[in-house]
Amino acid sequence: MHELSLCERLLDLLQEESRRHAFHRVTRIRLAVGRFACVDPDALRFAFDVVRRDTLAEGAAVDIDQPPGLVWCEDCAREREVPTRIAPCPACGSLRLTPRGGDDLTLVELEVA
Ligand SMILES: [Zn+2]
Numbered sequence: 001m002h003e004l005s006l007c008e009r010l011l012d013l014l015q016e017e018s019r020r021h022a023f024h025r026v027t028r029i030r031l032a033v034g035r036f037a038c039v040d041p042d043a044l045r046f047a048f049d050v051v052r053r054d055t056l057a058e059g060a061a062v063d064i065d066q067p068p069g070l071v072w073c074e075d076c077a078r079e080r081e082v083p084t085r086i087a088p089c090p091a092c093g094s095l096r097l098t099p100r101g102g103d104d105l106t107l108v109e110l111e112v113a
Pocket of ligand 1: 073074075076077089090091092093094
């Protein structure tokens with residue numbers, strides 16, 4: 001399961017941060033999951049609930065943002081936002097698009113105690 005390995009990486013990251021900044025408890029985390037990441041936010045939440053049991057992130061509130069995917073449109077010669085990887089350019093309908101990010105999971109904000 002894709003989401004599970006993402007959550008394990010996220011937990012590693014949180015543990016690293018807790019060592020570096022000397023905190024013991026995470027109270028809130030805000031994540032951004034790109035629209036191209038093929039991650040279902042509900043599945044991600046579920047996987048995170050499993051992975052974080054008995055860890056510093058147990059009980060933390062989790063917010064998940066889904067920023068739009070960015071593509072470069074060859075025909076407009078401009079960067080455009082699209083809702084999915086297979087969507088055409090919203091301005092000219094072109095399919096000659098090159099993805100520019102939007103395919104990763106980022107930790108945006110962390111509240112700790
Ligand atoms: Zn275009």
